[in-house]
Amino acid sequence: MALTGQVSSFKDSVKELRIKKYGTLTPVLVKVGINLNSGDMLYQLVFLIFIFGIFSGVFFLVRSLVTKQPSKSENIEQKLDRIIDLLEKDKKN
Template sequence: MNIGDGIFQLVFLILIFWMFSGVFFLVRSLVIKQPSKSESIEQKLDRIIDLLEKDRKK
């Protein structure tokens, strides 16, 4: 193996690692954002239910 082959393999190893880490962080950011949206919707639904219960009592 000469120096050119070693550099080529090193560059592609770094490139593959960079792509996998990019995909990992992309998926992680999408997964982390989802619960906050569902919590927000859940809080809004709780508020609507409370208002409807108050309206029924009147």
């Protein structure tokens, strides 16, 4: 492909070819690239928060299940103490 006119340097010829090939779309392509990068970062941030939420949910679920078991044993102890007290009262009578 022969360029018309005299070109002073290789850089100018490349610039001229870009203008012929892309025309006025070149700034739009650069702008879209920036938007995609910020979109990627936003997606990664949202996904990181989502993963963190899942791990936090599992952690609090397991923690709540573990802390309920001692309260059950305390209830059983209280019931056994009450039964022992009632049995002692029956012995006295």
